[in-house]
Amino acid sequence: MDLAQIFANNQLWIEEKLKTDKDFFKNLSLGQSPKVLYIGCSDSRVTAEELMGTKPGEVFVHRNIANMVPNTDLSAMSVINYAVSHLKVNHIVVCGHYYCSGVKAAMQAEDMGILNPWLRNIRDVYRLHKDELSGITDEEAKYKRLVELNVQEQCVNIIKTSDVQKAYKERDFTVHGWVFDIHTGKLIDLKIDFDNILKEIMEIYRII
Numbered sequence: 736m737d738l739a740q741i742f743a744n745n746q747l748w749i750e751e752k753l754k755t756d757k758d759f760f761k762n763l764s765l766g767q768s769p770k771v772l773y774i775g776c777s778d779s780r781v782t783a784e785e786l787m788g789t790k791p792g793e794v795f796v797h798r799n800i801a802n803m804v805p806n807t808d809l810s811a812m813s814v815i816n817y818a819v820s821h822l823k824v825n826h827i828v829v830c831g832h833y834y835c836s837g838v839k840a841a842m843q844a845e846d847m848g849i850l851n852p853w854l855r856n857i858r859d860v861y862r863l864h865k866d867e868l869s870g871i872t873d874e875e876a877k878y879k880r881l882v883e884l885n886v887q888e889q890c891v892n893i894i895k896t897s898d899v900q901k902a903y904k905e906r907d908f909t910v911h912g913w914v915f916d917i918h919t920g921k922l923i924d925l926k927i928d929f930d931n932i933l934k935e936i937m938e939i940y941r942i943i
């Protein structure tokens with residue numbers, strides 16, 4: 736891609752926005768009050784705002800390799816803290832995607848250097864769900880299921896934070912697990928039973 740094209744695209748985008756609303760950027764500069772925090776994969780094919788059809792100001796976004804929420808990752812934890820306790824979002828979405836290279840790498844025996852500790856979080860998800868996964872003989876089906884289970888476990892990691900436990904008590908607040916299917920473009924709600932997971936794990940993870 737020609738980087739000069741990006742600046743040309745940006746100019747066209749500005750003109751397009753101002754054509755429909757001359758105060759578009761003035762209004763953007765006033766602040767943000769998104770209702771949704773989206774945590775997704777950095778994969779260039781999974782474009783967050785574009786696939787959801789959302790406008791600037793509507794979604795707070797965090798992306799990293801394989802849409803992870805490691806408990807000690809300062810970046811993910813800061814994003815959650817800011818979105819939940821300051822912006823007061825009502826929803827957190829973890830959106831994985833089928834054919835995620837990060838998840839694939841965690842299924843293989845290969846030394847990936849600095850990526851090893853990051854991908855180990857996915858290997859831990861595999862270990863937690865080993866009984867189910869080892870029962871799946873089709874490799875592609877197993878790969879897709881690990882993508883879904885990884886989303887579920889990252890949702891659980893979100894529920895472990897004090898910001899989220901507080902928000903759940905105080906207001907209308909839900910965590911959602913979604914998967915984007917690259918083959919069809921479809922966004923799939925995994926319908927993770929947030930209330931039930933909460934009940935099951937709060938005995939261990941309750942901190943407020």
Ligand code: CO
Pocket residue numbers: 776777778800801802832834835836837838
């Ligand atoms: Co990915």
